[in-house]
Amino acid sequence: MGMTMTQKILAAHAGLPSVEAGQLIMAKLDMVLGNDITSPVAINEFERAGFCSVFDQNKISLVMDHFVPNKDIKAAQQAKQSRDFANQHGIVHFYDVGNMGVEHALLPEKGLVAAGDCVIGADSHTCTYGALGAFSTGVGSTDMAAGMATGTCWFKVPSAIRFYLTGQLSPYVSGKDVILHIIGKIGVDGALYKSMEFDGPGLAALSMDDRLCMANMAIEAGAKNGIFRVDDLTRAYMEGRVHHPYTVYEPDPDAEYEQTIHVDLSQIRPTVAFPHLPENTKTIDEAEALKIKIDQIVVGSCTNGRLSDMATAAEILKGRKVAKNVRAIIIPATPWIYKECIRLGYIDIFMDAGCVVSTPTCGPCLGGYMGILAEGERCVATTNRNFVGRMGHPKSEVYLASPAVAAASAVTGFLSGPQQLERRK
Amino acid sequence: MIQGNVHKFPDNVDTDVIIPARYLNTANHAELAQHCMEDIDPDFVRKKQPGDIIVAGWNFGCGSSREHAPIAIKESGIACIIAKTYARIFYRNAINIGLPIFECEAASDGIADGDVIQVDFHTGVITNLSKQETYQAQPLPDFIQKIVDQGGLLQSLQKK
Numbered sequence: 001m002g003m004t005m006t007q008k009i010l011a012a013h014a015g016l017p018s019v020e021a022g023q024l025i026m027a028k029l030d031m032v033l034g035n036d037i038t039s040p041v042a043i044n045e046f047e048r049a050g051f052c053s054v055f056d057q058n059k060i061s062l063v064m065d066h067f068v069p070n071k072d073i074k075a076a077q078q079a080k081q082s083r084d085f086a087n088q089h090g091i092v093h094f095y096d097v098g099n100m101g102v103e104h105a106l107l108p109e110k111g112l113v114a115a116g117d118c119v120i121g122a123d124s125h126t127c128t129y130g131a132l133g134a135f136s137t138g139v140g141s142t143d144m145a146a147g148m149a150t151g152t153c154w155f156k157v158p159s160a161i162r163f164y165l166t167g168q169l170s171p172y173v174s175g176k177d178v179i180l181h182i183i184g185k186i187g188v189d190g191a192l193y194k195s196m197e198f199d200g201p202g203l204a205a206l207s208m209d210d211r212l213c214m215a216n217m218a219i220e221a222g223a224k225n226g227i228f229r230v231d232d233l234t235r236a237y238m239e240g241r242v243h244h245p246y247t248v249y250e251p252d253p254d255a256e257y258e259q260t261i262h263v264d265l266s267q268i269r270p271t272v273a274f275p276h277l278p279e280n281t282k283t284i285d286e287a288e289a290l291k292i293k294i295d296q297i298v299v300g301s302c303t304n305g306r307l308s309d310m311a312t313a314a315e316i317l318k319g320r321k322v323a324k325n326v327r328a329i330i331i332p333a334t335p336w337i338y339k340e341c342i343r344l345g346y347i348d349i350f351m352d353a354g355c356v357v358s359t360p361t362c363g364p365c366l367g368g369y370m371g372i373l374a375e376g377e378r379c380v381a382t383t384n385r386n387f388v389g390r391m392g393h394p395k396s397e398v399y400l401a402s403p404a405v406a407a408a409s410a411v412t413g414f415l416s417g418p419q420q421l422e423r424r425k
Numbered sequence: 426m427i428q429g430n431v432h433k434f435p436d437n438v439d440t441d442v443i444i445p446a447r448y449l450n451t452a453n454h455a456e457l458a459q460h461c462m463e464d465i466d467p468d469f470v471r472k473k474q475p476g477d478i479i480v481a482g483w484n485f486g487c488g489s490s491r492e493h494a495p496i497a498i499k500e501s502g503i504a505c506i507i508a509k510t511y512a513r514i515f516y517r518n519a520i521n522i523g524l525p526i527f528e529c530e531a532a533s534d535g536i537a538d539g540d541v542i543q544v545d546f547h548t549g550v551i552t553n554l555s556k557q558e559t560y561q562a563q564p565l566p567d568f569i570q571k572i573v574d575q576g577g578l579l580q581s582l583q584k585k
Contacts, residue, residue, distance in 0.1 A: 024568045040452045041492050049579040067450060074450035124490040124514055140492035140518035142578050150582065154568070188437055189484040193513050222484060224513055277437060366446040366489070385488060387441040389464040 002252025004160040005227050006195040009135040009249050013118040021159035021256075029059065030244075031113055032147040033121030035103055035362075036064040036075070039082040041141035042122055046148060054089045055151035061093040061112060061121075062086050063103040066362045068096070071369040101334025101360040104128035104216060104302035109334055111241030115230045115248045120144065120153050125302050125384065127218045130227035131211035132234055133248060137225045158224045160195035161186075162257040165202025167266035172418045174312070175210025176304055176382065176402040179217040180271040182263065184281030192222035194258065197251065199229045202265045208237045209308040216303045217384055220278040270417045272380075273400035276388045284405060284417035292399070292415040295377040297406040298391075300331025300358070301365040304382035307337050309403040314346040316407035316418050322354035323413030329371045331358045355410070367391045373398075380409040426545050427504045428554070429476040433538035436482035438465060440494040440515065443486065449493055457493050458500035475502035478544065480536045482508065486515025495519040505544055507551065507562065509533045520569055521578040527551070529562035536560075 003011065003018060011019040013027035034042055039062055054060055062082050067075035086094035093112060104125050107113050115133035119126060122144035129136035147153050163182065196218045211228050218226025230248045270284035299313045310332055322328045330350050332338040338360065341347050350357050364371030365383040373379055373392030378399065381391065386398035399415055408418040442465040444457055451457065462469035479498065485508035486494060495518045505525040519526045525546055532551045536542060540555040549562035565573060575581040
């Protein structure tokens with residue numbers, strides 16, 4: 001029986017010639033990740049269990065991104081605990097104010113994750129690195145503690161759904177629209193316990209930022225991981241960035257998939273997920289017809305805080321103004337992206353339009369700070385979740401969308417797509 | 426064997442409503458428990474008694490990987506969770522911290538809020554004393570049962 005991409009990576013990291021779906025294995029880890037929310041719980045467990053040292057100082061990343069720069073005293077205590085632990089154990093990849101970015105934008109950018117790697121992170125969006133052809137999955141803090149101590153993690157080998165992509169994206173349609181479309185189709189548990197493997201000639205239409213965004217939201221379909229076949233674009237992205245040896249795994253020709261879902265990229269419209277589940281999707285055409293008045297937009301997060309997202313938002317906001325009574329919050333995800341936004345003039349465009357530009361942080365995405373919603377308020381966000389209370393008051397609403405839709409909505413004051421702006425000209 | 430009152434929840438209960446992120450500025454178990462289920466049932470904290478049981482539908486614990494979610498539930502005194510399915514990270518986290526969880530579609534369909542039920546952790550037999558019904562949950566795989574028996578993942582690693 002042939003193996004999927006994910007199964008091949010897991011077999012290699014378990015030291016086995018082959019694995020099959022349902023098999024329980026112990027796998028060696030190439031990277032263990034934590035943030036300022038999940039690391040303190042892991043550190044407490046690590047210390048309570050009596051571990052004295054980490055398995056490899058170079059294979060742990062601690063990124064202070066969720067409530068950092070510290071939002072309050074308790075958050076400051078948590079970041080301090082992580083910082084002290086990093087210093088005590090000589091953690092090489094510790095990122096704090098000054099060099100930190102949103103973790104799942106930062107690690108690929110720094111070349112810390114690569115094709116064929118086996119990665120766990122105490123953050124559900126760790127699945128992002130599947131865009132590079134890695135097996136990468138979110139875990140809890142106890143798994144993170146065990147991973148830091150032993151360099152291993154247990155896994156149940158997942159089966160897979162194959163997404164066979166064809167066609168080209170239409171203007172103003174991005175990876176965000178593709179993944180929202182897919183989640184709308186299969187549901188928030190449509191890939192529960194499974195891998196989502198992305199393949200097909202349509203991959204050529206997707207930039208690395210598109211792929212990172214799509215793999216990022218695999219968890220929103222319940223998947224264990226999302227993974228893309230490695231191509232020349234992936235290799236070019238890793239070139240000069242990744243400094244550790246890596247291996248490209250391709251699926252066997254006879255790999256077994258539970259299902260193959262065909263996705264014609266040319267048919268996908270800008271897509272929005274309505275409150276309060278990422279599967280509640282509508283096309284922008286359906287959404288605009290509802291004339292939903294908004295109070296805030298957010299462009300940022302590990303899903304859509306990358307440079308191409310900033311470029312899209314800037315293109316739409318250039319020479320335009322944010323509508324009255326709308327707060328537009330732009331959060332470049334890493335310091336490099338932030339500097340590029342300055343160099344390319346995007347920050348001027350954003351500020352001239354009436355946006356605020358924040359230092360990198362997860363902040364509002366999870367309702368932490370830097371853009372909390374009041375009762376009854378509505379936000380169009382390029383983030384990844386729209387659960388009850390996700391961005392603030394339990395009676396506020398989050399509409400998940402692409403940077404193009406968020407930026408256009410900022411201008412009109414209603415949930416709307418960029419083509420509506422063109423019609424207004 | 427445990428016996429307790431049921432708090433019934435719907436499908437897709439996410440970790441943001443189990444423990445909202447605005448309270449994640451602490452890892453203190455007791456503080457987290459004070460806000461357990463706050464955004465889906467603000468009265469839960471007042472109503473729950475030690476030994477109570479949560480019964481839910483599909484995909485319980487979806488969303489964030491925050492271990493604070495099963496910690497808040499366990500610290501609230503909830504003895505176990507029964508759902509049709511769990512989001513996989515929540516499933517791992519519950520096992521890893523020693524919070525017993527079972528998958529059982531029939532139990533989820535048959536049990537109502539306020540029912541009194543018994544759960545046999547070893548056989549997976551669930552008895553609904555209020556309705557005189559029994560349901561058979563999937564037993565835990567041996568590998569996972571061993572982690573639970575040793576009190577959690579780190580405890581099982583120490584005993585190796």
